Structures are given as structure tokens and as C-alpha cells.
Amino acid sequence: MPQQQWSMEESLCLLSIIEEGGDWIKSVGGNLVMADPANWNVVAEKIPNATDSHSGSTPKSEDSGSSGNSNGSVNGGNDDMSLDNSPEIPDIRGEGERSSGSNSSLPEKSLVELDVPSVTPSIECGLIRAGYKLQSSCPPPAVRPLDALREKRAREDSEEHECRMKLLRKQSELCNLEIELVRQKIEAHSKAEEKVSELHQLKRTVAEWKRKLLEHETAERTLRVRHAEEEHKLRIAALQPQPTGLQ
Known part of the structure; x- marks a missing residue:
């Protein structure tokens, strides 16, 4: 399986990180190898002294103040990054098994301080999986104003939408109450x-009964008067002398 290579920016960034470690090789390279992304194991190894691995060679050093440090090479696909007399880059793909050779005995991994803000996630992940303790001296990335504004607007839009929904529900309940009130008014009316x-029918019935009662009383009064007249005539006739048969 071919190795995935770093870009120039990632390589230089990692070199800047390693150089801040204190006892790393201050040169381009440093035995930097990118493993298979699906199986991260080691992305950086500290190179031992050149006399231990390559006796008789004359390593180049970019920092005159650091003794015993030698140059490495970057597996970044750039021929310009390779230097002469660089130690062999070990194969660290797979389960982290290193190829046998002069670089098999490497010192223990030490603390790596991240001072470069442009550290990519791939470099950070690789160092962590390699067992290095990472200590960042940079402040945590703050939320960008645009993202904060978008989040605030989204939260405000959500709250506004919720308030509108509550208002619509209240308006719906009010409309239902008004409809019920109108229905009750119509029913009551x-x-x-x-x-x-x-009531009007009852009044008409009472008036009709009163009229009939008055007619009945009038008829009864008329009948009484008629009976009185007839009785009076009979009395008058009884008082008159009766004619005799002798005369």
C-alpha cells in the first residue's frame, strides 16, 4: 500500500513544532514519515546521533549551536527537501512495526509543545496516536464573530418562531371562544x-277566554231578563178577574 505524503506546508509546520521540543534535530526532515491514514501509528521519530547509525558520514546541521544533531529527509514527495547523508527513513506503516536497521533503537518520545497556530488535524492526530504528549501554548480557537452571529440569529429565529406558534395557538383559542359565544347568543336569542x-300565545288565549266569558255572562243576563219579563206577565195575568159562565 503506498504511503500518503504530506504537503510542504504540513511538513514545515511539523518541523516547527518539533524544533520547539528542545532536543529534536533542527533541520529539514527529522525522519518524518506519514503512515496510512487508516492505520496511524507513528508520524515522527527522533533520529539518534549520526555516529550511531551512519559512522563515517558527515551530517549537515542548520543550527551550529546544537551539537550531535543531524539532518533527515521529508517523505513529502519533494526532491528539494531531501538532503545528502540523511539517515534511512524507517517504514512505520501497518501496526507500527519499524524496519530493522540502524534506526531501530530510538529514544523515548518526549513532550511536544504546539506553538504553531496552523497545526493541521492530521499532524495533531498523528502525534497523539504516536504516543506523544501534546501541550499547546496557543489559546483555544475562539468562535468566529460570523459564526456567533449566525448562531445568535438562528436562536433568535427559533425563539421568534416558537413565540409566533404560541400566539397563533392563543388566537385560535380566542376565535373558538368567540364562535362559542356567538352560538350561545344565537341559541339564547x-x-x-x-x-x-x-307568552303572546298565552295572552291571546287569555283574551279569548275573557271574551267568551263576557259573552256567556251577557247571554246569561239576557236570559235572566227574559225570564223576569215572562214571570211578570204571568203575575199580571193572575191578578186579572176570570170571566164566569153565568154572565
């Missing part, structure tokens, strides 16, 4: 009209 109609 209809019942009132029925009661008024019944």
Missing part, C-alpha cells in the same frame, strides 16, 4: 323568541 312567542 332563539330561546327568548320562543318564550316571547309562547
Whole structure:
């Protein structure tokens, strides 16, 4: 399986990180190898002294103040990054098994301080999986103003939408109450009209009974007068002398 290579920016970034570690090789390279992304194991190894691995060679050093440090090479696909007399880059793909050779005995991994803000996730992940303790001296990335503004607007839009939904529900309940009130008013008015109609009918019935009673009383009074007149005539006739047969 071919190795995935770093870009120039990632390589230089990692070199800047390693150089801050204190006892790393201050040169381009440093035995940097990118393993298979699906199986991260080691992305950086500290190179031992050149005399231990390559006796008789004359390593180049970019920092005159650091003794015993030698140059490495970057597996980044750039021929310009390779330097002469660089130690062999070990194969660290797979389960982290290193190829046998002069670089098999490497010192223990030490603390790596991340001072470069442009550290990519791939470099950070690789160092962590390799067992290095990472200590960042940079402040945590703050939320960008645009993202914060978008989040605030989204939260405000959500709250506004919720308030509108509550208002719509309240308006719906109010409309239902108004409809119920109108229905009750119509029902009450209809019942009132029925009661008024019944009252008018009762009044008409009472008036009719009163009229009939008056007619009955008038007829009874007329009959009494007629009976009185007839009785009076009979009395007058009884008082008159009766004619005799002798005369």
C-alpha cells in the first residue's frame, strides 16, 4: 500500500513544532514519515546521533549551536527537501512495526509543545496516536464573530418562531371562544323568541277566554231578563178577574 505524503506546508509546520521540543534535530526532515491514514501509528521519530547509525558520514546541521544533531529527509514527495547523508527513513506503516536497521533503537518520545497556530488535524492526530504528549501554548480557537452571529440569529429565529406558534395557538383559542359565544347568543336569542312567542300565545288565549266569558255572562243576563219579563206577565195575568159562565 503506498504511503500518503504530506504537503510542504504540513511538513514545515511539523518541523516547527518539533524544533520547539528542545532536543529534536533542527533541520529539514527529522525522519518524518506519514503512515496510512487508516492505520496511524507513528508520524515522527527522533533520529539518534549520526555516529550511531551512519559512522563515517558527515551530517549537515542548520543550527551550529546544537551539537550531535543531524539532518533527515521529508517523505513529502519533494526532491528539494531531501538532503545528502540523511539517515534511512524507517517504514512505520501497518501496526507500527519499524524496519530493522540502524534506526531501530530510538529514544523515548518526549513532550511536544504546539506553538504553531496552523497545526493541521492530521499532524495533531498523528502525534497523539504516536504516543506523544501534546501541550499547546496557543489559546483555544475562539468562535468566529460570523459564526456567533449566525448562531445568535438562528436562536433568535427559533425563539421568534416558537413565540409566533404560541400566539397563533392563543388566537385560535380566542376565535373558538368567540364562535362559542356567538352560538350561545344565537341559541339564547332563539330561546327568548320562543318564550316571547309562547307568552303572546298565552295572552291571546287569555283574551279569548275573557271574551267568551263576557259573552256567556251577557247571554246569561239576557236570559235572566227574559225570564223576569215572562214571570211578570204571568203575575199580571193572575191578578186579572176570570170571566164566569153565568154572565
